[in-house]
Structure formats: C-alpha cells, structure tokens
Amino acid sequence: MKHINRRTRTLMEDAAGYAFISPWLLGFVAFSIIPILFSLYYSFTDYDILGDPVFNGLNNFRRMAGDQLFWQSLKVTFFYAFVSVPLRLIFAFFVAMLFNRGTRAIRFYQAVYYVPSLVGGSIAVAVMWRRLFMADGALNAALAKIGIITEYSWIGNPDTAIWTLIVLAIWQFGSSMLIFLAGLRQIPKELYEAASIDGAGSFRKFLNITVPQITPVLFFNLVMQLINGFTVFTQAFVVSGGSGDPLNSTLVYALYLYQRAFKFYNMGYSSAMAWVLVLIIGVMTGIVFKTSSSWVFYEAKEGK
C-alpha cells in the first residue's frame, strides 16, 4: 500500500514538474527542435520557398567550396573575431583593473563606461557609426583639428571598413568589463597580503596572483565573446547598408547567410551555411575547452 502511494506521489511530482516547465518545453520543441530538424533537411536540398524542397545531397556543400563570397565571408569573420575579441577582452580587463579599487566615484564611472554597451546594439548607434567614419565624418574633422587633414573615407575603403566594425566591438566592452570586475573582487585579499609579506612587488603580484585567479572568468568571457564574434550581424548589416561593401570587405558570415536566404531565396544553401557555422563555433569552443586545462587555474579544493 505504501509503495503505491509513493508511486502516485512521484507521478504527481512528474506532472507538476512538466506543467511548470511546459512553456519552455513547448517553445523548445516548436521554435528549436522542429526548426533544427528542418534546417538539417533543407541543407541537403535546393529550396527557393515558392516551390518544394528538392533533395540534392551534398550539392550545397560542394557549391560552397567553389563560392568566392563564401570564402570571403569566412575570411572577414575570422579576421573580425580574432582581432576584435582579444582586443576587447584586453581593454575590458585593463579598465576592470583600473576600477578595482574602493573610490566612491567608481559606481558612476562604471555606469559611464557601460553606456556604450547598453546602446551599442541599437540601430541608432550603428547609423551614427557609419556617419562617424565617412569622408566628411567626425573622425576626419577631429583629425583635422590636430593637423592631420584627410579626405579619407574610413567606411568607404575596403582596407579600413572592417576596422570600423572592430572599433565598434571594442567600444562595447562594458559587460566583459563588469564580469572581469566581479572576478577581481572575488580574489581573496589574503593572497595579496601574504605575497606582500614575502616581499613581492605589484608586478609580481599581478603576474602570480591576479592573472591566474582571473583565468576562469577570462575563459568564460572568451567563449561567450567568440560565439558573439562569429555570429555578428546587425552592426555589419547597418554599417554597410546591408551589402557588405565596399568590395565585400564587411561581408561577415551571418550577413552573407542572410543575403543567401532573403535576397536570393537560396534557403537550402543558407541552411547548409548555418550548419557550417555550427561546426566552426563547435570547433572554436572545443579548442578553448580542450586547452583550458593548461591555462585556466582552478582552486585545488582537495588540497586543504
């Protein structure tokens, strides 16, 4: 009798649990699982949305290998991610170090430095950014003030256009900074005190305490920012006017994928590209995870 009771109780709990998570579970099936399965199927088809998908095996992937723009978008994206992510993290870490002290004004400064990240995703800022780096934009006007006269369009030149996007990404270092700051505040003060007693200078303390203690946070930031870097879309779309110009120098991967789907209606090709993106992100984060054991410092808990 008792164990039947227990059985109904677990059944009741199962029912309650699934009832509570049902919004997410339904959404997960409807907006993730089903689309993911469709996406996988489409990636092996030729599909222009008007007709029916036509199975074409590995054709999309073969076509990619010969698609100049595909390789161009990969090149742009790798460059963007590999330049902007480290620079952004270095900058975020530097500013977090600067703010890691107990002045009352810090709260205010934090807010000021966070504002660009707050509005950075908005179209207003992307539009303004485009204007800032034009030949008659504010950057050249500011340069003229210090005596450098240039009619150079930073946004219109294929060599520098991607850099305007990189600068935009670095400019929004706010949330990485806050996460670093939280990490810095968690480093036990005793470590520094003990090091002082041993006669360590501030540079030694930085190198032997701060850096190793912050690596778990760095690891987290690195993974998140890499994913963000490889999927960047809106800024590139707006700054380049949706084209990836000049000369496809700002044609990031997500932008090209979008164009394939919604400008040329190559739904199959675009889906195949999405899976290549998954693969790239998987390999990237995989490398970070794999190498993490050699550079991420975790407190040895059993040693006490």
Place this chain on the structure above:
Amino acid sequence: MTNYKIKHILGQTVFHIVVILLGFIMLYPILWMVSNSFKDNADIFNTSSLIPETFRFDNYARGWRFNNSVTFSTFFYNSFYYTIISTIGSVIASSLVAYGFARVPFRGRSFWYGCMFMTMMIPYQVVMVPQFIIFHKLGWINSFKPLIIPQFAGLPFFIFLMVQFIRQIPYELDDSAKIDGCNRFMIYSRILFPLIKPAVITSTIFSFYWRWDDFLGPLLFLNKPRLFTVSLALRMFSDPMTSTDWSAIFAMGTLTLLPVLVIFLIFQKYIVQGLVTTGLKG
C-alpha cells in the same frame, strides 16, 4: 603633509584624470549624435564640435513626421507594444519554468535543464530559415506574432538566472507553506515569486532593451511600414540611397535611445548586479 599622503593624492588625481578622459572618449560618439540632432544639416559635416552653432529643434518635428503617411508615433507605439508584451510574457514564463527546474524533483529534470543550456550555444542562424518558413506558412508574416509568441516560452538566460536565485532560498519556506495548505502553484506565486524580485527585475530590464533594440526579428518578419519598430524605421530612414536629412535621423536616433537610457538610470544597480551574477551577453 607626509610623503605618503602627497603620493596618494597625486595618484588619485592621475587616476581620475585618466578615467574621465577615457570616459569622455567613450561617450563622445553618443554625445556627437545628440548634438547633431540639434544642428543644421550643413553643420554636421566637417565639424566635430559638440555644441551646435544654433539649436534647431525642428529636426525633431521633421524626423517625427518621417514620410508623412506613417510617423514615428506609429513606430514608437509598435515598439512599445511589442516590447512590453514580449517582456511580460518572457519574464512570467521564465519564472514558472525556473520554479519547476529549481523546486520540483521530476524525472528527466537534469536532461531538460541540459537541453536548455544547449540552446544557448546554438546560433540563431540555424533556426532562422526554418522559423521564417514555418511562420510564413502559418500566415504570421507581417504580424507581431513571430516576435511575441516565442517570448512566451521563456528565455534560457532568465530561467537560468532565476533558478540560481531560487536555489538560495531555504526549502523550509516551501515546507511551512505546504503545511499551511498551499499547493505548488500557490507556493510559486505567493512565496517564491516575490522573493526572487531582484532576478525578475533584472530579467525585465534586459528583456526590455533586447526587444527594443532587436533588429533581425523585425527585419525578417515585418515589411509593412505601418508595422515597423523604431529600429527598423530608423534603418529605412537612414537608407543611403534615399536620405540626406541627417539631422532628422539623428534626432529620431536620440529619441529611440531615450527609453533604454532612462531605464538604465533608474535601475542601474540591478543591471550591474544582474550582469555580474550571470555574465550575460554583450
């Protein structure tokens, strides 16, 4: 004064000067946009000065009128409508789901929790095309449904944040509520929901400004100007092919930033806390 004190004051001064200078550079682009919104169109070019020679407020009126058939009243209404409903939906759904994950020991719980984490790693580009096709077949294109309804499933980030919060609340509270005759839903709604207020506020703020700034969603699903959100309108407005009225564009740009900035100023403490505890995107 001792040597140490002088050194300390000197250090502090250098610190503040560096931080303020850098802070000014950080804010310069935004200040530049705001200042341009008051400038004459001719003055925007070739001047980096932040103070307009003459203040022109008619930029705002001109920008607001947009193309005369649809005005920014419509875009702001659309943005607020879609942002507020999405936010309410995602926050309430997230808290329900979080309660389930944090407090109900059902079978398969860790499996589904793991699935939820996985979805955070998958780039949106994977589901973008099939979602568009599904919504297209459902006849949802050019309505707010594709933008709003998925939000009612809750957001993994918010769910995660709330689960972390609920786990810090002692179980004894649930137990005593149960003795008093509360069922699970009453425990959730009357006891736990009020207690996870900081997580709810953080999620609400983030949801508000992610929805407000969202561009890709409206770009995919809305193509009638009457349905445009502010971000979509602004991008059409600034189309390099058609527009030269930069003062008006910057005026509207400034206005679209206002709701986000105001909310940030009011809830700054929560936003910073929320970011620190979860390490959200950005």
